[in-house]
Amino acid sequence: MRTRITELLEIRHPIALGGMAGVTDAQLAAAVSEAGGLGTIAAAKESALSLSAEIRRLKDLTERPFAVNVPLMLTAASELVEVIIKEEVPVIITAAGNPAAYTKTLKNNGITVIHVVPCAELAKRAEDAGVDAVIAEGFESGGFASPHEIGTLALIPQVSDAVKIPVLAAGGIADARGFAACLILGAEGASIGTSFLATYECTRIGKAWRRQILSGDDTATKIVARGVMPVRLLANSSSRELEEIIAAGGSKQDIQKYILKADWMAEADGPFPCGQGLGLIKAVRTVHEVIESFVSGAEDLLREKAPQFKISREDPGVELNYAEQ
Amino acid sequence: MRTRITELLEIRHPIALGGMAGVTDAQLAAAVSEAGGLGTIAAAKESALSLSAEIRRLKDLTERPFAVNVPLMLTAASELVEVIIKEEVPVIITAAGNPAAYTKTLKNNGITVIHVVPCAELAKRAEDAGVDAVIAEGFESGGFASPHEIGTLALIPQVSDAVKIPVLAAGGIADARGFAACLILGAEGASIGTSFLATYECTRIGKAWRRQILSGDDTATKIVARGVMPVRLLANSSSRELEEIIAAGGSKQDIQKYILKADWMAEADGPFPCGQGLGLIKAVRTVHEVIESFVSGAEDLLREKAPQFKISREDPGVELNYAEQ
Numbered sequence: 001m002r003t004r005i006t007e008l009l010e011i012r013h014p015i016a017l018g019g020m021a022g023v024t025d026a027q028l029a030a031a032v033s034e035a036g037g038l039g040t041i042a043a044a045k046e047s048a049l050s051l052s053a054e055i056r057r058l059k060d061l062t063e064r065p066f067a068v069n070v071p072l073m074l075t076a077a078s079e080l081v082e083v084i085i086k087e088e089v090p091v092i093i094t095a096a097g098n099p100a101a102y103t104k105t106l107k108n109n110g111i112t113v114i115h116v117v118p119c120a121e122l123a124k125r126a127e128d129a130g131v132d133a134v135i136a137e138g139f140e141s142g143g144f145a146s147p148h149e150i151g152t153l154a155l156i157p158q159v160s161d162a163v164k165i166p167v168l169a170a171g172g173i174a175d176a177r178g179f180a181a182c183l184i185l186g187a188e189g190a191s192i193g194t195s196f197l198a199t200y201e202c203t204r205i206g207k208a209w210r211r212q213i214l215s216g217d218d219t220a221t222k223i224v225a226r227g228v229m230p231v232r233l234l235a236n237s238s239s240r241e242l243e244e245i246i247a248a249g250g251s252k253q254d255i256q257k258y259i260l261k262a263d264w265m266a267e268a269d270g271p272f273p274c275g276q277g278l279g280l281i282k283a284v285r286t287v288h289e290v291i292e293s294f295v296s297g298a299e300d301l302l303r304e305k306a307p308q309f310k311i312s313r314e315d316p317g318v319e320l321n322y323a324e325q
Numbered sequence: 326m327r328t329r330i331t332e333l334l335e336i337r338h339p340i341a342l343g344g345m346a347g348v349t350d351a352q353l354a355a356a357v358s359e360a361g362g363l364g365t366i367a368a369a370k371e372s373a374l375s376l377s378a379e380i381r382r383l384k385d386l387t388e389r390p391f392a393v394n395v396p397l398m399l400t401a402a403s404e405l406v407e408v409i410i411k412e413e414v415p416v417i418i419t420a421a422g423n424p425a426a427y428t429k430t431l432k433n434n435g436i437t438v439i440h441v442v443p444c445a446e447l448a449k450r451a452e453d454a455g456v457d458a459v460i461a462e463g464f465e466s467g468g469f470a471s472p473h474e475i476g477t478l479a480l481i482p483q484v485s486d487a488v489k490i491p492v493l494a495a496g497g498i499a500d501a502r503g504f505a506a507c508l509i510l511g512a513e514g515a516s517i518g519t520s521f522l523a524t525y526e527c528t529r530i531g532k533a534w535r536r537q538i539l540s541g542d543d544t545a546t547k548i549v550a551r552g553v554m555p556v557r558l559l560a561n562s563s564s565r566e567l568e569e570i571i572a573a574g575g576s577k578q579d580i581q582k583y584i585l586k587a588d589w590m591a592e593a594d595g596p597f598p599c600g601q602g603l604g605l606i607k608a609v610r611t612v613h614e615v616i617e618s619f620v621s622g623a624e625d626l627l628r629e630k631a632p633q634f635k636i637s638r639e640d641p642g643v644e645l646n647y648a649e650q
Contacts (some may be wrong), residue, residue: 001634001635002634002635003562005633023426040413061377089485093556102515119542119544120542120543120544120604121542121544138476139464139474139476140475140476140478140479148543148544149464149548150465150544150601151463151464151465151467151476151477151478151496151497151601152476152477152478152479153463153476153477153478153496153497153503153507154465154477154496154497154499154503154543154600154602155601156502157499157500157502157503157602157605158542158543158602159543159606161604161605164526171478171479172476172478172479172481173478174482175482176484177483177509177510177511178478178479178510179509180509181478181506181507181508181510181543182478183634184502184505184506184509184616184626185502185503185628185631186502213385215447217444217483218444218445218475218479218480218483218484219444219445219473219475220444223474244344252638274479275479276475276476276479277479277482278446279483279484279486280482280483280486298347299631299634301509301625302509302630302631302634303507303631305627306624306627306628309327309328309508309624309627310326310327311327319640
């Protein structure tokens with residue numbers, strides 16, 4: 001499959017690993033890049049020093065393109081961006097902030113800039129700021145969320161209409177159907193989170209988190225901390241505890257601390273981010289299997305749906321009796 | 326386009342008019358049925374007498390199949406169902422309740438039963454209760470909403486996997502891209518609300534509501550009365566007033582009363598239901614034009630996307646260097 005995203009990023013398949021703090025490390029990112037996608041290291045929990053080390057570790061594992069994801073609200077954001085420039089990272093994925101202050105410097109250093117947006121207006125602003133592509137992230141997505149809460153199906157065509165640069169879709173995409181649907185909606189690639197959590201190469205999450213992904217259905221996640229710092233988590237004792245912290249007047253800092261300091265490897269409940277597509281994820285697979293199932297499956301769907309619905313040029317169309325009355 | 330939905334309902338195009346209280350009257354429903362879709366009268370604001378009259382008015386306008394939509398939470402629900410049986414309505418669309426108590430009687434009277442569901446588990450239960458099809462309604466949808474809040478893109482494949490009966494998609498579908506995407510996700514038809522509000526045949530809404538649909542973007546709606554009786558409305562002075570009513574301890578009854586007693590024809594703000602796809606709706610069209618644009622557009626997309634993405638059987642696939650290390 002070739003789109004402007006595969007061309008822009010020089011990758012084989014237009015699928016990016018969604019950056020997940022403390023989870024998408026060099027190993028998982030390298031596996032995605034080696035399988036033909038865009039691996040992503042999350043910078044959110046890293047210092048300048050540890051991010052630098054993680055980038056080098058990734059470069060030992062693959063020579064293919066990869067990205068580092070930086071939430072711009074981090075106090076260390078500009079320091080982390082400097083590391084990204086110094087380490088010659090090919091792609092940066094910025095989120096949760098305005099990329100305008102960074103775009104020029106990044107692009108002058110040959111770095112491709114992708115910005116995560118929750119609505120059409122902010123996509124347009126990111127394009128005006130000079131980014132190369134946007135990830136339009138819908139309401140179904142796991143992790144920290146936008147208060148705009150626009151569902152992926154409604155979001156992608158509206159973002160696609162708002163910008164000329166290519167769009168990657170994110171939020172609730174957990175199999176070939178969701179990926180192919182996003183291509184139909186106007187996206188030219190997808191950023192995938194939860195499906196990559198349930199892979200052998202994802203070694204930063206423990207049994208509890210993985211089990212809750214594999215056993216949960218479409219109702220198993222919820223947005224917590226709405227109005228303070230919304231985040232989509234698996235509904236469990238930790239998400240309930242976080243709700244109690246909010247009810248007691250918890251601040252943004254309290255929420256960030258509770259979530260980012262959690263033990264992902266725990267064998268009990270934790271504040272585990274997860275997208276709404278989890279009911280489609282039934283087994284642990286390799287990263288290669290996930291990407292292959294998305295891409296081959298989407299190609300098959302796009303080739304085969306027309307005959308399946310008995311679509312033909314010879315359809316007689318409607319008879320408009322009503323309007324003639 | 327032929328699917329199990331066009332066969333089940335004996336209609337030309339697998340597109341239903343979403344029932345909207347006080348808005349989807351005989352005239353709008355007849356226009357949709359005459360254009361080859363499934364027109365729907367909403368029973369929510371009707372008495373047995375007025376519903377009966379509306380059904381007869383519709384039968385004067387079209388001989389094609391149509392539906393009546395009944396929220397089962399209404400105190401008058403069973404009385405309205407009796408009217409539907411007596412007036413020999415071909416299709417009933419039940420919502421907001423358990424269809425089990427009605428399914429057998431309805432089917433014994435030759436009525437096709439479609440039930441609206443917000444998640445996979447309730448789709449399965451509706452199938453077990455004997456309904457003929459489900460409408461899987463996602464978070465993006467306008468009007469009264471489920472607390473499950475599952476985005477349409479994540480919802481449709483999970484519901485499709487849960488049931489054998491055909492699925493119609495609803496929520497945020499406002500052009501051919503959304504409709505085609507839902508077919509890819511596993512639906513065999515769609516239930517469309519907001520797009521039909523912006524038609525010449527929709528005469529029950531006034532200038533203010535229509536103007537706010539045509540001018541709004543993807544951020545223009547919001548869920549109000551979360552935790553009491555959630556409803557997606559256009560964000561305006563009325564939605565803010567309703568939030569104040571809730572903040573002051575307003576009940577379900579207060580919300581229903583505020584919304585259903587509103588003057589839809591008002592030239593000022595009102596509590597106007599609207600889906601998240603509104604940014605895709607740019608002009609008032611005929612019902613025929615809306616249906617034609619959805620169906621022909623989706624057919625074209627499904628035929629043309631594969632070549633657009635340069636998909637071919639000859640794609641070399643991935644090389645899995647990483648897993649071999």
